[in-house]
Amino acid sequence: MGFFTDTSVCIGCKACEVACKEWNGVPADGLDLLGLSFDNTGQLDANSWRHVAFIEQAKPDGDMRWLMASDVCKHCTDAACLDVCPTGSLMRTEFDTVIVQADICNGCGYCVSACPYGVIDRREGDGRAWKCTLCYDRIGDGLMPACATACPTESIQYGPLDELRERAQARLEALDEPQARLYGHDPADGVGGQGAFFLLLDEPEVYGLPPAPVATTRDLPQMWKRAGLAALTMAAAVAVSFMGRRK
Structure with missing residues (x-):
């Protein structure tokens, strides 16, 4: 199971951020605009398991284009964080997702440096590693993750990865955007395929994503x-x- 995030229909409402925090009890980030448009989280970290990026682009004709994308842990097939964890705190679930078992995390931080996307982070005052669980407790009961449930435009889609890949390919072919591309959908990539992949309207670097991630x-x-x-x-x-x- 996994996520397909279609950034072409993301409206930047942050409903996914709020739903994630409310369901998982993730601490608030506070009101800090960081000088980056309406982005008050800046990046994924221990207190931001979903991050809605706001990117302003100036077009050649002088108009502005907004790119918005809700980022999340990629739940890699070849998960480096899983490989380096000395306590077994990082675990692959029956849904082929990767979660942190906080009760046995010793805060060593090996997973933080191993993640090729910079997703995992240790919480200040806690020391343990935290990240998206793909709402393991919800999907175990047959429910959708909180972020996908709250998304009003269905930018965040949840389901079996094979089905999501087919849906994403069809969406890419139907979209009249020359720079559009799928990111993280290919099982032959450097992390064995992402459990959370994206349709982007520009190059990955524009969204703060590594162009060619590799399992460290x-x-x-x-x-x-x-x-x-x-x-x-x-x-x-x-x-x-x-x-x-x-x-």
């Missing part, structure tokens, strides 16, 4: 293999040296 732990097996071979070589060299000294 993808080379770990090869690194461990090389480390093991190096250790064996060193042990063999020590043994040969020891035997030489005995002779």
Whole structure:
């Protein structure tokens, strides 16, 4: 299960942000416009599990274009945060989503640096890692996530990923936007496909998204293999040296 966010119909109402906070008991961000249009959250963090970005673009004809997009944890197939967690706090659910079990998080922060999207954050005064759970408690009861339920334009769509990918492809083909593209829908990408993907109207960098994200732990097996071979070589060299000294 996952999210398809169609940014072409996002109106920036922030209903998803509010619904997420209310349902999950996420602390308020306060009224801070940050000098970035109407964006009072700025980015995803421990207290913002949904972030509605407001982007102003000047067109060649002098007009302005607003790009709005509700960002969220990507629930990666190849989840680096999951790989580095030493306590098992990060867990993949039966819905193939990734959640943090706060009761066993030790606040080490390994997951924070491992996330290629900068999604995970530790809460000030708490120390533990927090992020979107895709409303694990709601979907377990057959309900939609709070953000998708609250979205008035159906910009945020929830359902089986295969169905969402087909729907997204059809929407892209029907949309008369030369710069429109799907982001994170391809299982062959650097994170094995995102559990939350997007239809964007411009390049990913415009929305603050990495253009070619890669699971930061993808080379770990090869690194461990090389480390093991190096250790064996060193042990063999020590043994040969020891035997030489005995002779």
